[in-house]
Amino acid sequence: MSAEPKLTIRLRGVSKSFGDKKVLDGIDLDVATGTSMVVIGGSGSGKSVLLKCILGLIEPDEGVIEIDGIDILTAPREQRAELRARIGMLFQNGALFDSLPVWENVAFGLLARKLCTRAEARARASDILAQVGLAASVGELSPSELSGGMQKRVGLARAIAAQPEILFFDEPTTGLDPIMGAVIDGLIVDCVKRMGSTAIAITHDMASARRIGDRAAMLYKGRIVWEGLASELMQTGNEMVDQFTHGRREGPIQMELRK
Amino acid sequence: MQVPQGVDADWFDREVPRVTALLDLVALVGRVLVGACRSSGRLALFAAEGLSHIVRPPFYGRMFLRALAEIGYFSLPVVALTAVFTGMVLALQSSTGLSRFSADSAVASLVVLSVTRELGPVLAGLMVAGRVGAAIAAELGTMRVTDQIDALSTLSTNPMKYLVAPRLLAGLIALPLLVVVADILGVMGGFIIATVKLGFNSQTYIANTVNFLQTDDFVSGLVKAAVFGVLITLMGCYQGYNSKGGAQGVGAATTSAVVAASVLILAFDYVLTELFFAR
Ligand SMILES: Nc1ncnc2c1ncn2[C@@H]1O[C@H](COP(=O)(O)OP(=O)(O)OP(=O)(O)O)[C@@H](O)[C@H]1O
Ligand SMILES: [Mg+2]
Numbered sequence: 121m122s123a124e125p126k127l128t129i130r131l132r133g134v135s136k137s138f139g140d141k142k143v144l145d146g147i148d149l150d151v152a153t154g155t156s157m158v159v160i161g162g163s164g165s166g167k168s169v170l171l172k173c174i175l176g177l178i179e180p181d182e183g184v185i186e187i188d189g190i191d192i193l194t195a196p197r198e199q200r201a202e203l204r205a206r207i208g209m210l211f212q213n214g215a216l217f218d219s220l221p222v223w224e225n226v227a228f229g230l231l232a233r234k235l236c237t238r239a240e241a242r243a244r245a246s247d248i249l250a251q252v253g254l255a256a257s258v259g260e261l262s263p264s265e266l267s268g269g270m271q272k273r274v275g276l277a278r279a280i281a282a283q284p285e286i287l288f289f290d291e292p293t294t295g296l297d298p299i300m301g302a303v304i305d306g307l308i309v310d311c312v313k314r315m316g317s318t319a320i321a322i323t324h325d326m327a328s329a330r331r332i333g334d335r336a337a338m339l340y341k342g343r344i345v346w347e348g349l350a351s352e353l354m355q356t357g358n359e360m361v362d363q364f365t366h367g368r369r370e371g372p373i374q375m376e377l378r379k
Numbered sequence: 380m381q382v383p384q385g386v387d388a389d390w391f392d393r394e395v396p397r398v399t400a401l402l403d404l405v406a407l408v409g410r411v412l413v414g415a416c417r418s419s420g421r422l423a424l425f426a427a428e429g430l431s432h433i434v435r436p437p438f439y440g441r442m443f444l445r446a447l448a449e450i451g452y453f454s455l456p457v458v459a460l461t462a463v464f465t466g467m468v469l470a471l472q473s474s475t476g477l478s479r480f481s482a483d484s485a486v487a488s489l490v491v492l493s494v495t496r497e498l499g500p501v502l503a504g505l506m507v508a509g510r511v512g513a514a515i516a517a518e519l520g521t522m523r524v525t526d527q528i529d530a531l532s533t534l535s536t537n538p539m540k541y542l543v544a545p546r547l548l549a550g551l552i553a554l555p556l557l558v559v560v561a562d563i564l565g566v567m568g569g570f571i572i573a574t575v576k577l578g579f580n581s582q583t584y585i586a587n588t589v590n591f592l593q594t595d596d597f598v599s600g601l602v603k604a605a606v607f608g609v610l611i612t613l614m615g616c617y618q619g620y621n622s623k624g625g626a627q628g629v630g631a632a633t634t635s636a637v638v639a640a641s642v643l644i645l646a647f648d649y650v651l652t653e654l655f656f657a658r
Contacts, residue, residue, distance in 0.1 A: 177529045205535040215526035219518075229534040278534070 134183030145342030158333030208284035223259030432544035451553030466568025487587035490569030504607035516636035519619025520629035554608030
């Protein structure tokens, strides 16, 4: 292996405003191939928008986003679509297709890429559902019949089904009980280690941040205020990160509450 | 001066000297025109992309059949009832107006021509716009605001191809079929009133109907229906696809889809009639 780690994802100066509200303000971020990056930050700090920018679902106002050295903002449409197909995404709210049964949701990417026939898809879906702790019978239900946590796990199953090279998780363990949260963290780590995927995960859960992440970054007011090893999250010496990870009310981050 | 709101002010407005009210007015008209051009341009691009996906693989047969059932089959009762009553009313109205002349042939011809040329396609179009246009806008709008459309594109599926193209094709095919049914039932409604209530001779009525009806009348109605079918599904898809802002946004998209489709149906009805019959 070369000394210089290969970069799968590279962001430079990515900015995005909605109206006159600046959500991302010059983000620089590198994620090396086969590693996972955890992004933390307050609610509304732009974490979900960041992931959607990398996916090409939101067009940033400025900046460069490269995946495997290809600038996705200037690449032709087919190439963008190809890149996007290599990314599996768990959306914050699940975003399950409510017109399809759960098993078809899970196998959707497999069927779309013709990686298996409809007949095989059902069995494949059951396998993947089992990995996220759901019984095969759940596959026959409609997404609206599931609890929030179950929907999240189905969303996760759908994201990892086609074993994509790049995985984005938007709050994978929010709404799960602690044990299931640990199981899902294990599954994510497994995906990264076993399949060699590159991952970006957003989380508010410090325990899970340390379990999932190789590296971590903190987003505040549209900027990356800290980046480092995820294992050092609890003792970074950075006041903002400290306040955030320890959940203190006093500190440099002021919540915009009315006094 | 107050800059009128709504359209991007800056590039159009930057250098307009704010001296007279007249110039303000010109600027306002310009802005509205630019805004109108921009949104119709966007709609045209959307339509072109959606229609082009109908002929480019991969095809989603399952989605197409679902849309066809939703637009065609489940609209049958509504369209059938509308057509029967329209035919009945036409016969009744025209017989009271025309009774002094040779009502026999006049009623039959009036019913069959109005139904096949105009009322069949237009009324079926309006009914389907209310039913299906709203449903499409609501479904796609919900998919948009819950990230489902974004999710599609991360799963190697082009949402325009998967969601929009099958619906456009289904509209194109289903509406003419519905109008065939509407034509038959409309004429039948007129026939029932003419024979049962007005006491016309049924054989002469049928003979008159057949004599007056020409292929052009019937075909022009079907062409209109095909155009209306595309308009209805297009407006539903466009509004739903571009909706934002949660449940309220979806509601607004639904309303716009139905209103826009209905107005466009009437406008295109005029244009197509002009093309077919104005000599
Ligand atoms: N489509 C949009 N239009 C306008 N504003 C938006 C849009 N999407 C996001 N925003 C704004 O961008 C900001 C960041 O949103 P984002 O969803 O990225 O937050 P987040 O960091 O993921 O928060 P959370 O942890 O609560 O999920 C929010 O203030 C939100 O109001
Ligand atoms: Mg978020």
